[in-house]
Amino acid sequence: MLKLAAPCFRHLAGLLLILLAGRAYAQGPNHLLQGIDFVAQQGDSMLLTLTVSDGVPEPTAFTIDSPARLSIDLPDTAIALDDPYRKIGMGNVESVAAVQAAGRTRIVVELREMAPYHLRREGNKLYVEIDNPVAAPASTSSASLPAISANNSAISNIDFRRGEQGQGRIVVSMSNPHTMVDVRDDDDRIVAVFRNTSLPEKLAHRLDVIDFATPVKYIDTKRDGPDTQLIVTPTQGASFDQAAYQSGGLYTIELQPLTQAKLEERQRNEPQYKGEKISLSFQNIDIRALLQIIADVAGTNMVISDSVKGNIAMRLQNVPWDQALDIILRSKGLGMRQQGNVMMVAPVEEIAAREKAELEAEKQKTELAPLRSEIIQVNYAKASDIKALLGSDKTSLLSDRGRVTVDERTNTLLVLETQDKIAEIRKLVARLDIPVRQVLIESRIVIANEDYARELGTKFGVSTIGSIGNTQIGQSGTATGARNVLGGTTPLLDDAYSVNLPTSDSGAPSIGWTILGSDFQVDLELQALQTEGRGEVISSPRVVTANGKQATIEQGQEIPYQTSSSNSGTNTQFKKAVLSLTVAPQITPDNRVIMDLNVTNDSKGTDVNTGTGGTAPAIDTRKLDTQVLVRSGDTVVLGGVFQHSTTDSTSKVPLLGDIPLLGFLFRNSDKEDSKRELLIFVTPKVLQEGLKVD
Known part of the structure; x- marks a missing residue:
């Protein structure tokens, strides 16, 4: 348990005196802190009683989470105590210390844990009731409740207005400009509590303002004991900025609509606050004193310009101190510059003028x-x-x-x-002036093919000789064969075949039969052929180039051909049939490579007529143009082409080729199946210094 010993107190007192000594008052304080008493209450809560002469001035309070502290400032008050340090050690309170500086007194309550508290003024007594943290909800573990003024207030009017940019503005007119107002978010609603404030019966109703096309849907006003509640219900699904501020007897709550673009921009530009969380509750506090409190919490030095003047009323609960400082500076048109452990606060115009003067001086220094x-x-x-x-x-x-x-x-x-x-x-x-990074680009062009063919061929012929009366008749596959039969000789095979449908390959395996009678001869030859083929061609061009520089590598031939014309006669020209790789790489910060690629793999095709009496070779082209993003060392398939062709053809003798079972003797069958596939791969490698290219 952290306890504040007397030496620590003297150190704390000295530090606070240094930080708070910002202004000197022309005359002495009008109030004296005469006593600090305490009593334990039911439920381990603690009641501190501060006795102040000539009535208690309006206090301000703020809290610090770590270490848990409650600080109460009494303006225009001096210390009239024999011992400003009181050791308590009861309930949630360890000790109480009072420090005087710059015409005011600060009472620092050392707590074991942060807990809700309440301030109440009655005559020359200020009662500070500190609740038990165990009994308090977790969400209010560092809550700070504002001082309750003894002066009652009344609400005289509630007005709703629509701004030029679609904002909904609720303006509450109060009879007392020192009215304490608490604003909080409660279940997607905004609740403003006006402490010790009465509400006329005619204003206790609901305002339906949805037709104004603002983020505000309803405004409900009602009495809540001695207080008045104003509840703002936003339009469902609306995105808005919420602001609440007070100027004299007017308290304004404004809801500014946000577009999707503004929401995204805010998420990108929203500052990240990392300061220690504090709670502040002030009514009409001097802006210089408030900045000194922020510097005290931040543990930093602060220089405040003489131009910083005025008062501010605010209540912030459990926010980082740097966010609180940002809010204060924005609300008062102030700016801040930090050098080391020193903050300088001044109006924005003054800071801009000072920086401009510094730039002018620097410019003159450069010129001289x-x-x-x-x-x-x-x-x-x-x-x-x-x-x-x-x-x-x-x-x-x-x-x-x-x-x-x-x-x-x-x-x-x-x-x-x-x-x-x-x-x-x-x-x-x-x-x-650094070495340019280099990239090795390796491309693989794979051409795969698979062919299948099957043929069935037939040769069939009948040669006979006979007579009708005194006339002899000879029959064979051809007229020559028939004459040979009449002449008493055996016709040649080619002349004997009536059906000659062989396979395309004359060397195909075959089998033949011949039936010979006294006056006839039958010849039959069957051929069958099946061919299969598989092939693969891999081309792998590689090139090294600097980052951002285009490189080209190619291999192949330039094919000559002749052209002729009436004007220039016969000329020899060339066509390229090459394997080439053209690439322009760009290395990204995360070690990936963006490549503009051109890959070609051309080959010579058949010759075609040029139309002028000559011929020129056709070029079978395979080409790819693309841009890809690949991590260094990875391989990516840039693209591919797959071709599959099937051919089934039959040559036959009409009618006879269709005879069941015997029809194959009079026809030729040819079946072909061909597959072609082209695949292009690329692998970039970012070369480090000393890396070898294999």
Whole structure:
């Protein structure tokens, strides 16, 4: 358990005196802190009683989560205690300490755990009731409730207006400008509680403002004991910015609609607050004193301009201190600049004027600074390219008096500039003059084919001899064969076949039969052929190139052919049939490669007539143009072409070829199946220094 010993208290008191000593008052305080008493209540809650002469001034309070602290400021108050430190050690309270500085007194309550608290003024007594943290809901573990003013207030009017940008604005008129107002989000609604404020019966009703086309749907106003509640119900699904502020006796709640573009921009640009979380509750506090409190919590030094003036009323609960500071600065048109552990706060215009003056002074310093001449060696880049970059109209690093000259022979820059500018130029050259990264691009072009063919051929013939009366008749496959039969000789096979439908390959396996009688001869030959073929051609062009540079590699032949014309006669021209790879790589920061690729694999085809009496070779083209993004070392299929052709043909003797069972004797069957496939792969590899290309 953390306990505040007397030496620690003296150290804390000294620190607070230094931080709070911002202004000196012309006259002494009008109030005296005369006593600090405490009593334990039911449920382990603690009641502190502060006795102040001539009535209790309006207090302000804020909390710190770690370590758990409750700080109460009493303006225009001095300490009149024998011992400003009280050790309690009961309930949730460890100790109470009072510190005086700059005409006010701060009471620091050291807690074991953060817990809700309540302030109540009665005459010259300020009662501080600190609840038991075990009994309090977790969501209010660091809540701070504002001081309750003894002066009652009344709401005189509630007005709703639509802004030019579609915002819904609720304006509440109050009789007392010091009315305490608590605003919170409750189940997608906005609830504003006006403490100790009465509400006329005529204003206790619901306003339906959905027709105004703002983020506000309903406004409900009702009494809640001594307080008044104003409940704002937004339109379902609406996205909006919520703001609440007070100016005199007018309290305004504004809902600004947000478009999808604004929501996305806000998510990108929204600052990340990392400060310690605090709770603040103030009514009409001096802005300088509030900034001193922020500096106290942040543990940093702060310089506040004399131009920072005015008061502010605000209530922030459990927000980072840097976010609280940002809200305060924005609401008052202030800016902040930080150098090391020192913050400077001033109006935005004053900071802008100061920075402008500093820039003017720096410009004059540069104009009056002496010029120096230096030689900067460029190792990898071209010195002329860097010179062009240095002298660019939009990105020039040279002053009006500066000059840069290039020595092409030694690849150096001769710079005439001030010392500061030369240092900037050297930094730029160091960033740009680096070895260019290189890429090895390997492409594979795979051509695969598979062929299948089956043929069945037939040769069939009948030769006979006979007579009708005194007339002899001879019959064979051809007239020559028939004459041979009449002449008493055996006809040749080619002349004996009536059906001659062989396979396309004369060397195909075959089998034959011959039946010979006294006056006839039958010849039959059957042929069958089946062919299968598989092939694969792999071409693998590889090339190394620098990042961003195009490279080309090709292999093949230029095929000559002749053309003729009446004007120029006969000319010899050439056509390329090559395997080529053209690539322009770009290396990304995450070690991937963007490539613009052109891959071709051409070959010579058949000769075709040119129309002028000559012929020219046709080129069978395989080409791919594309852009891909590939991780270094990975292989990607760029594309492919698959061709599948099937042919089934039959040659036959009409009618006879269709006879069942015997029809095969009078026909030829041919069946072909062909498959062709083209695949193109690419593999980029980012080369590191010293890496070899195998």
